[in-house]
Amino acid sequence: MLAGDLDFKPVVDEVVRTGMDITLMCESMSASSELIRSADFAEYLDVFSIYHSMTSQNYRAKEPFPKRMYYNDWPWTETLRKNIGSIKDGIQVRHYSTGDKHAICLKEEDYPGRVLSIEHELYELVERVFAQFYSKVTWDS
Numbered sequence: 001m002l003a004g005d006l007d008f009k010p011v012v013d014e015v016v017r018t019g020m021d022i023t024l025m026c027e028s029m030s031a032s033s034e035l036i037r038s039a040d041f042a043e044y045l046d047v048f049s050i051y052h053s054m055t056s057q058n059y060r061a062k063e064p065f066p067k068r069m070y071y072n073d074w075p076w077t078e079t080l081r082k083n084i085g086s087i088k089d090g091i092q093v094r095h096y097s098t099g100d101k102h103a104i105c106l107k108e109e110d111y112p113g114r115v116l117s118i119e120h121e122l123y124e125l126v127e128r129v130f131a132q133f134y135s136k137v138t139w140d141s
Helices: 006-017 033-038 047-054 057-062 123-133
Strands: 023-027 041-045 067-071 081-086 092-097 102-107 115-120
Touching (some): 006 033, 023 033, 047 123, 102 123
Parallel strands (some): 023 041
Antiparallel strands (some): 092 102, 102 115
């Protein structure tokens, strides 16, 4: 079942009551916790998993999606840094550019030292995907 709204809880409860297993596919930040607890299993979706599960290999080859990369430190030199900004709770975000590739990076709070980087040739796409994955960035300049 692909859902997240609490309105689906009676349906999930009834299907589980009949003995069937329910795997709920939902967006983790907005799905009802009661609905998640009612299902037997939950798979959390984000823009990356949706893109990869709903597009063909041929489409992905022609229209590549931004990459989500993980590094042990800021991956690019300061000479390539274009801007510094922040997201919710004041977490620092950096925008890097090589001219043909852009990246928005942040140090993850849950994994000390690990840096998440969203990378693609189109800056606007990187910014939109980053906003979907984390939140909108407020740039310093």
